[in-house]
Amino acid sequence: MVDHPIFGLIKQIPDDAAQREAIAYMNFKGITTVEGLTAYTTDQLKRDEVSEPTVGFLEGILQKAYNIMFKPPEEVQYLDYGMEDHGDYLVVNGNKINIPRRGKGREKTEIIAIYQSHYGGANTSGILEQLGGNLTRPTVVKYLSEAGLYTPGQKSPAATIEPRTCAGGSSRPPLRASGAPPQSPLEKLVQWHP
Amino acid sequence: MASVIGALPKEGKEFIFTQAQQVLQGSTTLEDILRNTVKVFSEKEYGWLEAIQSNTWFRYPHEVDKQRFCSEEALKNYLILQALGIPARYALVENYQDRGLAHELVIVPDGKRSFLLDWEYADKVTLSDHDFKLRNGQSRTFSALHYIPDEEVLERVEAMRNRSMFLDAIESGQHFFRSSTDDGQLDAYIKYDLKEQKVDMVFYWISATGGLPFYFKNTLAFDQTIQGIYEVGIARPGNLFRPEGATLMGSKELYPVGLWSSEYEWLNVGVQNQVFYHFMRKLKNGQSICNEEDHQAWLDAIKNPQTDDPTLLKIYEHLREYYGESKELSPRQAELFIDYQTFLTDPFVSDTEKVKEILEANLRTLAPFQIEYAFVIQNAKEMAQALPIAQLLEAQGRLSEALADKTGYVQWSGFLAGLTPFYFALVGESLEPGYLEANFISFLGVHHGRAMALPIGESIQ
Numbered sequence: 001m002v003d004h005p006i007f008g009l010i011k012q013i014p015d016d017a018a019q020r021e022a023i024a025y026m027n028f029k030g031i032t033t034v035e036g037l038t039a040y041t042t043d044q045l046k047r048d049e050v051s052e053p054t055v056g057f058l059e060g061i062l063q064k065a066y067n068i069m070f071k072p073p074e075e076v077q078y079l080d081y082g083m084e085d086h087g088d089y090l091v092v093n094g095n096k097i098n099i100p101r102r103g104k105g106r107e108k109t110e111i112i113a114i115y116q117s118h119y120g121g122a123n124t125s126g127i128l129e130q131l132g133g134n135l136t137r138p139t140v141v142k143y144l145s146e147a148g149l150y151t152p153g154q155k156s157p158a159a160t161i162e163p164r165t166c167a168g169g170s171s172r173p174p175l176r177a178s179g180a181p182p183q184s185p186l187e188k189l190v191q192w193h194p
Numbered sequence: 195m196a197s198v199i200g201a202l203p204k205e206g207k208e209f210i211f212t213q214a215q216q217v218l219q220g221s222t223t224l225e226d227i228l229r230n231t232v233k234v235f236s237e238k239e240y241g242w243l244e245a246i247q248s249n250t251w252f253r254y255p256h257e258v259d260k261q262r263f264c265s266e267e268a269l270k271n272y273l274i275l276q277a278l279g280i281p282a283r284y285a286l287v288e289n290y291q292d293r294g295l296a297h298e299l300v301i302v303p304d305g306k307r308s309f310l311l312d313w314e315y316a317d318k319v320t321l322s323d324h325d326f327k328l329r330n331g332q333s334r335t336f337s338a339l340h341y342i343p344d345e346e347v348l349e350r351v352e353a354m355r356n357r358s359m360f361l362d363a364i365e366s367g368q369h370f371f372r373s374s375t376d377d378g379q380l381d382a383y384i385k386y387d388l389k390e391q392k393v394d395m396v397f398y399w400i401s402a403t404g405g406l407p408f409y410f411k412n413t414l415a416f417d418q419t420i421q422g423i424y425e426v427g428i429a430r431p432g433n434l435f436r437p438e439g440a441t442l443m444g445s446k447e448l449y450p451v452g453l454w455s456s457e458y459e460w461l462n463v464g465v466q467n468q469v470f471y472h473f474m475r476k477l478k479n480g481q482s483i484c485n486e487e488d489h490q491a492w493l494d495a496i497k498n499p500q501t502d503d504p505t506l507l508k509i510y511e512h513l514r515e516y517y518g519e520s521k522e523l524s525p526r527q528a529e530l531f532i533d534y535q536t537f538l539t540d541p542f543v544s545d546t547e548k549v550k551e552i553l554e555a556n557l558r559t560l561a562p563f564q565i566e567y568a569f570v571i572q573n574a575k576e577m578a579q580a581l582p583i584a585q586l587l588e589a590q591g592r593l594s595e596a597l598a599d600k601t602g603y604v605q606w607s608g609f610l611a612g613l614t615p616f617y618f619a620l621v622g623e624s625l626e627p628g629y630l631e632a633n634f635i636s637f638l639g640v641h642h643g644r645a646m647a648l649p650i651g652e653s654i655q
Contacts, residue, residue: 006279007227011218019218023211023277027197032279 003033004066012061018054025050034066041071079112081119090115092147106139114143124150197276201348202254209256213270214277224280228302228309228316231274238262240313241371243582243589251363252354264369265354267313268298272347275302275311282311284347287336288366295367295383297336310334361388361600364593370395373580376526378402380580386597391416393597398429399577402527403471403534406464408573409448416603425450426570428461451566463546465569470549471537472572473556482529484536492532 006026013019025048031037037058045055062068077085084091089098090108092115099108110131117127127140144150199210213234221227235258244261245253253262255270262270268284275282283301290297300311301321310319310326312334319326319334326334342350353359367385374380378401385394392415399408411425427450449461474483482489499507537543553565597603 005224007218010278011221016215020211020215023214023218024207026279027199027211027277030197032281 003035006032006034006037009034009037009058009061009065012065013054013057015053015057018051018057021051021054022058025054034062034068038062038068038070041073043073045070080116083112083115085112093149095147097143097146106143110135111143114140115147115149118144118149198344198348199273199277202273203256205256206254209254210273210277213255214274217274218278224304225309225316225318227278227280228275228311231271232267232311232314232316234274235262235267235270235313239372240369241373242368243371243585246589246592247585249592250355251357251360252351254351261371262313264313265298268300268311269347269351271300271311275300284342284344286340286342287338288340289335289337291335293367293383295369295385297369301341357596357599360596361386364597371582371586373582375576375580376402376524377530377576377579378527380577382586384593391601391603397577397581399573399580401468401573401576402530403468404531405468405471405534406461408570408577410574410577411448416601426574427451428465451570466546466549466553466565467538467543468534469565469568469572470543470553471534473553473568474537482533484533488536489529489532492536493528 010019010022010026013022025045026032026037029040029048042055042059045058046052059070062070074086079085082093085108089096090111091097097111099111100106113131114127114135117130122130124137124140124144128135128137141150199207202210217227217230217234220230238258239261240263241261242263244259245251245263245266248257248259250257252269253266255266255273258266258270272282272284280302283303285299285301287297287299289295299313302309302311304318306320307318308321310317310321310328317328319328321327321339323339324335324337326336328334350359354363364384364386365388367383370382370384372379372381378399381398381400383394383396383398386392387394392413395412395414397410397412399410401408407429409425409427409429413425425448427448429448449458471483475481495501501507543549550565553568
């Protein structure tokens with residue numbers, strides 16, 4: 001089946017400003033087909049600062065004129081030690097860790113356990129001892145490296161971080177109002193003596 | 195991949211998105227979009243002069259003012275289509291329409307056929323190795339087609355702006371400008387020959403009468419000393435209204451005055467008819483020669499041709515094409531065309547010996563080639579009115595500076611900057627007729643020579 005050109009969708013946007021915004025956004029993202037647009041979630045568009053009305057117009061036209069939808073929104077589970085579970089991938093230490101498809105590698109729970117064990121203070125050998133089973137050293141090293149947590153021959157400094165629990169029961173680590181991570185002593189010093 | 199528009203300056207992006215939106219709003223099909231994209235600059239004139247004057251040489255679409263040339267037009271079309279997610283390809287063709295010049299345009303693939311966006315039109319074409327076949331059966335020929343990769347499109351603009359691509363551009367030749375008046379249309383072309391160290395400028399005048407196309411070619415060569423070679427004549431009328439039938443820069447389709455022999459009977463008759471027509475019009479104080487009924491019949495026929503006569507149909511088609519999509523035919527242009535074409539159908543005009551006799555008896559006996567000279571003077575006078583002299587002088591000045599900078603021959607500047615406008619000024623309305631014609635005779639006397647000194651101002655009366 002031939003994909004629909006994106007200009008056909010843009011043409012149907014009834015509002016001038018929204019139409020203009022859509023042209024600029026599609027161009028920015030290199031989206032040339034309607035089907036290409038549906039690879040995005042509405043959250044992604046909003047994160048890219050597409051206005052709510054424009055997202056609304058796009059969503060409505062996709063459904064009515066093309067009978068398709070934006071990609072469903074991601075459900076993120078916030079795990080201990082600041083880890084995030086996005087379903088088909090994890091975010092650990094700020095890095096995206098892809099989960100192999102079922103039957104093609106480690107299960108997600110096994111991978112999460114590696115990181116939990118690491119954050120709990122175990123080094124590579126310790127992780128292998130704790131988790132046992134058919135886990136191998138190269139697998140542990142691979143996942144720690146992908147998350148930027150592997151330091152050969154050293155115990156990870158991250159092991160000193162204690163799991164914390166936020167108000168409301170979430171295990172997401174506390175952030176400042178700006179959403180930035182907690183201040184370091186050095187940062188405080190710099191702010192004090194600008 | 196994100197489009198190249200992201201690399202444009204902020205005003206450039208704004209302009210393209212605004213134009214893209216307007217094009218989209220006025221279109222219902224892909225073909226509408228392509229046609230409307232071409233129309234964005236349709237109110238502007240054709241020319242490279244303004245880009246040269248601005249010292250940018252190749253402007254982004256938001257910088258274009260009253261005039262644009264083919265590269266600027268192609269860039270605008272390419273960027274607008276990119277903004278709409280349409281897979282446009284920026285293309286360069288060599289020896290377009292056998293004129294010896296390169297040309298830039300945009301191609302949009304669409305199944306087995308493609309859409310071609312040229313500076314005057316967008317059409318669905320069948321693309322082969324050496325031509326685009328338009329829907330109406332006409333062909334646009336070229337010797338080679340190159341696609342410019344997306345990532346190089348804006349790089350080329352910058353290279354032209356900082357002049358690192360200047361010699362390439364002038365060597366591949368440029369359609370310098372187009373300018374119209376009620377009497378006809380002037381096209382100017384320029385090309386630099388690196389090997390021969392010469393610059394050719396060709397001015398090509400198509401009278402609104404639909405008579406023989408007239409050209410003025412000015413060659414500036416640099417060897418031991420700079421010398422100029424001038425040539426005036428008739429271009430082969432392969433097409434009544436456009437220079438497409440002629441290899442303008444290659445000269446093989448040009449017929450210089452003085453080389454017209456009996457073997458070119460069509461040419462001698464054509465020249466004579468035009469001179470006779472203008473002679474008769476002067477006798478009628480500039481009024482139409484033919485009656486109103488004939489004029490109306492022509493106008494009706496052009497709008498709604500009801501004939502199988504292939505010659506007539508071809509004339510109608512050319513007339514519509516020339517004055518068609520982007521330009522309306524002015525009343526004076528229509529009047530001239532119809533009057534002349536009707537005049538040609540008069541049985542008296544077909545008696546060429548009689549006409550020649552009348553002309554020779556009435557024209558002053560200035561030289562053996564009096565009819566030819568009267569033809570040249572008439573065309574040159576009309577052409578002079580279409581010449582944007584001040585703008586051309588300034589653009590030529592900058593062009594010759596850049597050429598001198600690249601070639602090391604500083605003498606280009608003094609010559610290239612003034613020659614052609616100078617000669618056209620000679621035939622302008624401000625000069626007395628006798629003075630004018632005397633100088634033109636002198637001027638034509640060196641049309642094959644190498645002499646630079648013209649006996650300007652010496653009346654032979």
